[in-house]
Amino acid sequence: MVSNIINFYFGACWASFISVIVQKDGLRWRRSYCLSCKNPLTWSELFPIFSFIFQKGTCRHCKKPIPHFLLFIEIVGGITFLKTDWYSKSGLIEFFLCLLLLTMAIFDYYYQEIPFSIFLISFLIVIIKELLFEQISTLITSFLATSVMIIALGVLVLLKKLGLGDLFFYLIISFYYSEYLANLVFLFASLAVLTLYPKLKAQNQTNLSLPFLPFLFFSLSILKLLM
Known part of the structure; x- marks a missing residue:
């Protein structure tokens, strides 16, 4: 059970990471930032799923909605790697x-x-x-x-x-x-x-x-x- 939870969140982290670097410039690495106001994200804003929930789906700086696709792909990523051996x-x-x-x-x-x-x-x-x-x-x-x-x-x-x-x-x-x-x-x-x-x-x-x-x-x- 514990291993499944770890696998789920590990998969969510990978999904979040890939989604962020793809949506910014197509697989180019740079520090994460809000796509609306361009403010860099703090460490507390980088936790997949939890950050979205605690921030009520909005950016802490500009209050613009965070795309729901990010939450969706994080959850799907978690499901994908849930049973990884x-x-x-x-x-x-x-x-x-x-x-x-x-x-x-x-x-x-x-x-x-x-x-x-x-x-x-x-x-x-x-x-x-x-x-x-x-x-x-x-x-x-x-x-x-x-x-x-x-x-x-x-x-x-x-x-x-x-x-x-x-x-x-x-x-x-x-x-x-x-x-x-x-x-x-x-x-x-x-x-x-x-x-x-x-x-x-x-x-x-x-x-x-x-x-x-x-x-x-x-x-x-x-x-x-x-x-």
Whole structure:
């Protein structure tokens, strides 16, 4: 129980850290500051989840609202790493892969584009996992099993109904975990988008384009926790 709590908060810290450096300048390190008033944050304002709650979701200096996405991604980060096994090679490999998937989701939320280098590193991790724990025949079988879904998603990419990053995300989790989990992730993420889209569309956005990767990552985190 204690280890799970530690894992949760460790994951929340990583999610907060990645979100802050991505939203400021795209993976450039500098001291954290309020994006509204530009005041540097004190140490007491840097505790994921707790700082948001104690400050009632506002900046202590300018009183402007802190984006709720930060709290959301911190909680999702905690859920993602809740069951991480730090004492096994597979657990460490999965940790680094999930960090990259989390980074993709955050990039997609803020910019709706992802640096291709992140995809390359993610695929490299998948290959390392396959070489260490699987056989080449298993990789070939996985590719054949997902070929129909890959073609279907590829058509949606060509029709500009889906981003190329979404297709790459599907490939990564399909080969690393299983095509069954990848299909479930897309199913639940699609249901979440269909649920939220009418409400967001009605608010104020005429040409609403929702980033899909945050929904995919959230679905992956929840399903991993339940399985």
